[in-house]
Amino acid sequence: MIEDEVILSVKNISKTFGGLKALMDVSFDVKRGEVFGIIGPNGSGKTTLINCITGFVKPGSGHVIFKGREITGWKPHRIAHIGIARTFQIMRPYYSLPAYKNLIIPLWSPRAKKIGGWRGGGRHGDRDTVAVDILEEIGFERDSRVPYKIASTLPTGYQKRLELARCIAIRPEIIFCDEVFSGLSMSEIAGMLPLIEKMKMDGMTIIMVEHRLRELFRVAERVMVLNFGEKIAEGRPDTVIEDKRVKEAYLGSEGV
Amino acid sequence: MEQMRKERVDRGLKVRTEGIYAISSYREMAYLLGPRLFFILAVLSLPFILDLAPYWKRVINIMCTYAILAISFDFLANYVGLVCLGGAFFTGIGGYLSAIFNTYLGMPVYLSMPAATLGGAVLCTLLLLPCLPLRGVYFAIVTLMYPLLITRVIEALNIFGGTNGMTGVDSLPNEYVEHYLVILLSLLFLFGMRRFVNQDIGLVLRGVKDNDQSVRASGIDVTSMKVMAVFIASFMGCFSGAYMAHLYMWAGLSLFALDFSIIPIASVVIGGGGTLIGAVIGSFILVPLSELLRAFGTFRIVIYSVALTAFIVFKSEGIMVYLQRKYHQFERWVKI
Ligand SMILES: Nc1ncnc2c1ncn2[C@@H]1O[C@H](COP(=O)(O)OP(=O)(O)O)[C@@H](O)[C@H]1O
Ligand SMILES: [Mg+2]
Numbered sequence: 001m002i003e004d005e006v007i008l009s010v011k012n013i014s015k016t017f018g019g020l021k022a023l024m025d026v027s028f029d030v031k032r033g034e035v036f037g038i039i040g041p042n043g044s045g046k047t048t049l050i051n052c053i054t055g056f057v058k059p060g061s062g063h064v065i066f067k068g069r070e071i072t073g074w075k076p077h078r079i080a081h082i083g084i085a086r087t088f089q090i091m092r093p094y095y096s097l098p099a100y101k102n103l104i105i106p107l108w109s110p111r112a113k114k115i116g117g118w119r120g121g122g123r124h125g126d127r128d129t130v131a132v133d134i135l136e137e138i139g140f141e142r143d144s145r146v147p148y149k150i151a152s153t154l155p156t157g158y159q160k161r162l163e164l165a166r167c168i169a170i171r172p173e174i175i176f177c178d179e180v181f182s183g184l185s186m187s188e189i190a191g192m193l194p195l196i197e198k199m200k201m202d203g204m205t206i207i208m209v210e211h212r213l214r215e216l217f218r219v220a221e222r223v224m225v226l227n228f229g230e231k232i233a234e235g236r237p238d239t240v241i242e243d244k245r246v247k248e249a250y251l252g253s254e255g256v
Numbered sequence: 257m258e259q260m261r262k263e264r265v266d267r268g269l270k271v272r273t274e275g276i277y278a279i280s281s282y283r284e285m286a287y288l289l290g291p292r293l294f295f296i297l298a299v300l301s302l303p304f305i306l307d308l309a310p311y312w313k314r315v316i317n318i319m320c321t322y323a324i325l326a327i328s329f330d331f332l333a334n335y336v337g338l339v340c341l342g343g344a345f346f347t348g349i350g351g352y353l354s355a356i357f358n359t360y361l362g363m364p365v366y367l368s369m370p371a372a373t374l375g376g377a378v379l380c381t382l383l384l385l386p387c388l389p390l391r392g393v394y395f396a397i398v399t400l401m402y403p404l405l406i407t408r409v410i411e412a413l414n415i416f417g418g419t420n421g422m423t424g425v426d427s428l429p430n431e432y433v434e435h436y437l438v439i440l441l442s443l444l445f446l447f448g449m450r451r452f453v454n455q456d457i458g459l460v461l462r463g464v465k466d467n468d469q470s471v472r473a474s475g476i477d478v479t480s481m482k483v484m485a486v487f488i489a490s491f492m493g494c495f496s497g498a499y500m501a502h503l504y505m506w507a508g509l510s511l512f513a514l515d516f517s518i519i520p521i522a523s524v525v526i527g528g529g530g531t532l533i534g535a536v537i538g539s540f541i542l543v544p545l546s547e548l549l550r551a552f553g554t555f556r557i558v559i560y561s562v563a564l565t566a567f568i569v570f571k572s573e574g575i576m577v578y579l580q581r582k583y584h585q586f587e588r589w590v591k592i
Binding site: 054056075076077078080081085086088092093094095096097101102104105106107108109110111112127166167169170 | 456457459460462463466467469470471472473474475476477478
């Protein structure tokens with residue numbers, strides 16, 4: 001692997017929703033294997049930025065380049081297929097299915113079939129076994145009943161983990177996490193942090209949108225700050241938070 | 257006074273442990289297979305039982321035809337999330353195609369029916385392709401319009417026999433072929449679809465119903481999944497249509513009648529949605545019922561509607577869901 005290889009390059013993305021400027025000329029680069037944070041007050045365009053990159057919203061202008069290849073405006077399933085996974089801020093598991101059956105869907109995807117390589121799984125392996133393996137990795141106790149419960153009956157903490165597991169199942173190169181910590185208690189977050197670190201150890205590049213700055217700064221190497229759709233700062237967490245414009249943007253909002 | 261509460265308890269069989277099947281004794285196998293075998297044997301023996309009442313023998317064919325349409329509706333609505341009111345569209349296309357193949361091209365019945373089923377499914381899928389991005393009620397309305405549209409086209413252009421329809425369609429060889437063709441195919445579709453929806457690919461379709469955004473984010477093309485589902489559903493519907501064309505030896509505009517869209521839905525409501533077998537049971541109740549009510553003339557619609565409304569209000573879960581619960585669980589009163 002090349003040191004400091006830029007895996008994702010976002011250039012001058014803009015997006016307007018009927019007059020509302022949700023994103024203005026946002027650019028940033030992410031290096032392979034790093035944890036990159038995106039922060040900003042509510043409504044500053046973080047989710048819209050993820051949507052533009054992952055194909056759920058067509059950017060008005062600008063370019064998204066993944067491993068040197070232009071992917072701007074591709075359909076979401078094609079973008080996922082080449083290795084960019086995402087969670088949803090408003091998470092909706094497949095409610096009517098048991099937790100482990102939720103993972104059959106990503107495991108059935110052309111990408112998962114092509115890559116295979118899950119223990120005992122792979123192209124012709126038993127997907128149920130692989131699904132339970134993944135859930136165990138992400139913190140579902142294997143011998144308990146939790147992995148077999150219907151997804152709608154799971155507590156929020158487990159639903160968030162399930163959302164992450166759904167991403168991991170397609171073995172992506174990049175994962176976008178949209179506020180996976182929000183709505184969780186301190187101890188639940190403490191339980192999730194090692195998962196993020198483990199995903200990083202496994203070689204995934206992680207881009208985290210977060211409100212919980214203290215927790216984010218424990219894992220993120222660099223962060224970028226959005227405010228009213230504009231990028232106002234980028235750099236190491238400790239320097240960014242001292243930035244005058246960042247302090248102004250956060251003043252009076254939910255804060256650190 | 258002591259307060260009592262109704263408690264539901266799962267029957268103590270291993271086969272019931274949430275999705276993991278562990279069949280360990282003949283008793284458990286009988287528990288699983290019993291109801292299925294009973295149902296299959298009962299349906300298969302219908303033509304012989306009804307030898308006693310010849311008028312009702314024809315009802316078997318219609319019952320099974322509607323059962324197939326109801327399976328098709330239940331599959332699309334409850335396993336893929338596409339509420340398709342186009343049952344009449346499928347029967348019409350299938351019926352007309354089979355009649356065309358049979359009378360214009362001179363294909364024998366055993367070729368025209370499969371060709372119409374397959375060709376009709378392809379045609380219906382292609383025609384429905386533009387509607388696939390529509391959701392919920394919009395998809396429902398558009399699919400409801402399709403049969404109306406085609407009847408107007410046939411009327412206006414006066415093609416395929418115009419309002420008189422196409423006569424001279426070959427009949428099926430004999431009465432027993434008529435019965436058993438449709439009985440065996442409805443059983444085949446029923447058990448085939450039950451197997452299909454529980455396979456991994458069936459789960460993906462259910463994922464599309466629950467949350468299509470997540471399916472997209474997993475790298476699966478939702479549109480192609482919907483295309484496949486619509487193809488399967490229209491395949492079943494077109495078979496029903498082709499069968500009816502040969503049964504009545506005629507293909508006319510009434511193959512596009514609203515009944516073929518509405519009665520399957522009512523059957524699914526009565527039988528219990530999302531069970532597939534409920535769809536069959538529902539049509540086995542509704543079709544004979546509407547035959548019985550035929551004596552009342554147009555007033556039967558009133559009786560029919562009242563019965564349906566009462567059913568939805570008092571037993572909205574559907575017969576099959578209710579029976580399954582009673583079969584797998586027992587209830588008892590306990591003190592609080
Ligand atoms: N699909 C949409 N249609 C119209 N406006 C939208 C849409 N998505 C987001 N917005 C608007 O764009 C702005 C940015 O929203 P969002 O990206 O969700 O912010 P964040 O995730 O940072 O809280 C908000 O003002 C929001 O109302
Ligand atoms: Mg957001």
